[in-house]
Amino acid sequence: MKKIYTLFSIILFYFFLSSSAYAYIDPGSGSIILQAIIAAFVGASTTITIYWKKIKLFFSKIFKKKDNEKK
Amino acid sequence: MKKNEFEYESSSFRDNFGNVFIFKNKILRSVKSVAIENYQLLKKKDVFKKSISSNFLISFKEVPKDNLPNFFDKFHYVLDSEVIPFISYPYEWSFSQLKAAALHHLNFQIYLLNLDVVLRDSSAYNIQFLNGRPVFIDILSLKKYEEGEYWNGYKQFCENFLNPLLLGSLKGIRHNEWFKGSLEGISTLELNKILNLKDKLSLKVLIHIVAQANLLNKNINNPKDAEKKLKKIRKFSKSSYLFLLKQLKKWINNLKFKKSKTLWENYKNEHTYNDQELHKKKIIVANFIEKQKPDKIIDLGCNTGIFSEIAIERGAKNVVGLDFDENAIDEAFSKSFNKKISFLPLVSDLSNPSPNQGWMQNERKGLIERFRSNVLIALAVEHHLVIGKNIPIIQFIKWIKNFANYGLLEFVPKNDETVSRMLISRKDIFENYNEIYFEKRLSEHTKILNKYKISDSGRVIFEYEVL
Numbered sequence: 001m002k003k004i005y006t007l008f009s010i011i012l013f014y015f016f017l018s019s020s021a022y023a024y025i026d027p028g029s030g031s032i033i034l035q036a037i038i039a040a041f042v043g044a045s046t047t048i049t050i051y052w053k054k055i056k057l058f059f060s061k062i063f064k065k066k067d068n069e070k071k
Numbered sequence: 072m073k074k075n076e077f078e079y080e081s082s083s084f085r086d087n088f089g090n091v092f093i094f095k096n097k098i099l100r101s102v103k104s105v106a107i108e109n110y111q112l113l114k115k116k117d118v119f120k121k122s123i124s125s126n127f128l129i130s131f132k133e134v135p136k137d138n139l140p141n142f143f144d145k146f147h148y149v150l151d152s153e154v155i156p157f158i159s160y161p162y163e164w165s166f167s168q169l170k171a172a173a174l175h176h177l178n179f180q181i182y183l184l185n186l187d188v189v190l191r192d193s194s195a196y197n198i199q200f201l202n203g204r205p206v207f208i209d210i211l212s213l214k215k216y217e218e219g220e221y222w223n224g225y226k227q228f229c230e231n232f233l234n235p236l237l238l239g240s241l242k243g244i245r246h247n248e249w250f251k252g253s254l255e256g257i258s259t260l261e262l263n264k265i266l267n268l269k270d271k272l273s274l275k276v277l278i279h280i281v282a283q284a285n286l287l288n289k290n291i292n293n294p295k296d297a298e299k300k301l302k303k304i305r306k307f308s309k310s311s312y313l314f315l316l317k318q319l320k321k322w323i324n325n326l327k328f329k330k331s332k333t334l335w336e337n338y339k340n341e342h343t344y345n346d347q348e349l350h351k352k353k354i355i356v357a358n359f360i361e362k363q364k365p366d367k368i369i370d371l372g373c374n375t376g377i378f379s380e381i382a383i384e385r386g387a388k389n390v391v392g393l394d395f396d397e398n399a400i401d402e403a404f405s406k407s408f409n410k411k412i413s414f415l416p417l418v419s420d421l422s423n424p425s426p427n428q429g430w431m432q433n434e435r436k437g438l439i440e441r442f443r444s445n446v447l448i449a450l451a452v453e454h455h456l457v458i459g460k461n462i463p464i465i466q467f468i469k470w471i472k473n474f475a476n477y478g479l480l481e482f483v484p485k486n487d488e489t490v491s492r493m494l495i496s497r498k499d500i501f502e503n504y505n506e507i508y509f510e511k512r513l514s515e516h517t518k519i520l521n522k523y524k525i526s527d528s529g530r531v532i533f534e535y536e537v538l
Binding site for chain 1: 225
């Protein structure tokens with residue numbers, strides 16, 4: 001969750017912060033950093049998916065138990 | 072060119088891995104010493120073979136240096152690749168052509184990554200059209216994937232493909248004019264400036280355009296900070312690399328041009344041609360092509376490609392068609408794509424054709440340099456330039472004869488409905504605009520072989536040979 005929070009705060013931060021100036025640096029570095037953010041996002045969503053599956057499994061087990069008890 | 076002379080392909084100067092040369096109508100690519108190891112590795116892993124047979128990469132073979140000029144002795148390998156009949160640039164492609172090229176690039180990258188190979192860059196100029204389909208031509212752009220590496224061409228991919236497509240799909244603005252003036256594509260910083268809040272509500276736009284633009288800006292302002300961040304940055308996993316490529320592919324696949332009706336869609340419906348006239352034209356074109364059997368033909372004002380298709384059916388090998396209407400070109404492209412024919416439709420305003428430009432004004436070549444053909448057809452084009460753009464008849468004829476030695480050229484007189492409509496809202500300053508004058512001027516520069524009257528309004532097609 002921490003990852004997601006960081007991601008969204010970064011996005012929001014950049015969304016509101018805007019400026020323009022020119023200097024001599026490889027202009028591609030921003031795009032590399034963005035990819036790192038996307039990678040963090042992919043990592044976070046994978047973590048969520050895994051946890052989500054675990055939660056679903058947990059509940060489905062409970063309900064199955066109940067179903068079995070009914071039977 | 073003398074027998075043993077070769078020409079340096081001036082657009083390949085940036086590549087430190089190899090350059091391109093033209094020798095006896097062949098396209099030769101040198102492999103420089105820095106690129107040998109990588110080349111041998113990919114060759115050993117059959118990456119080239121697989122990419123060619125999957126129609127991603129242009130086919131090529133290694134050539135022995137015995138028959139080449141001494142200049143080539145210093146290279147370990149010289150590659151001879153299949154010749155593309157007409158080289159085109161992204162600023163001449165319609166929206167759907169650019170989209171097809173973008174998807175080709177992404178599909179190729181996904182295919183390669185599974186073989187542990189990546190592309191070194193994402194230049195749209197590395198894609199050309201061959202038999203209606205996009206193909207990747209820069210053989211030396213393929214390199215071994217290093218674990219944890221980032222997609223180096225991501226920024227360039229956005230500028231060359233994604234941003235121009237978004238300009239079309241979000242704003243309904245054609246990318247062509249902007250791209251023609253800014254040869255490296257449409258910058259993310261600039262695109263970001265013209266997007267409104269509604270455009271930015273999409274998470275994808277927010278990430279790839281807004282966030283990227285702001286990160287780029289931030290790093291321009293604060294290079295030391297960027298340097299620190301880059302040093303600390305984690306490795307980029309292969310799964311994230313693939314995720315990024317696949318997400319972009321899915322997004323681009325769904326992009327459509329934001330449409331408003333253009334002139335030609337209406338034109339097609341209200342067409343002033345009647346069936347009989349069209350039938351006559353088709354027969355004239357068919358007979359002309361059968362007689363000429365041209366290797367290359369240029370169709371000026373090709374519209375949706377009716378006559379280009381006839382030319383292919385009747386034995387022309389390669390056709391390039393030009394029209395200023397992008398919707399017509401989109402439609403023509405879907406024909407050539409589906410039928411896999413060597414018909415390349417391109418967007419071009421003939422009164423302002425693609426110039427020689429880029430580094431040394433020689434990096435990207437002009438229209439005539441690239442599209443010189445054996446024959447030309449220019450039906451229902453002349454009045455758009457002479458009346459529509461005030462181009463004197465004599466200049467029009469001198470210009471058109473540059474393209475080919477043989478041609479079919481239609482003259483549309485003043486009493487024809489289209490011309491009289493063009494003159495409704497303006498003063499008729501075209502004193503000498505008539506068939507007799509036109510024919511006289513044409514015969515000063517060409518030998519008129521045949522003359523066909525095709526409508527009651529007085530439309531005439533001249534068949535000529537350049538003197």
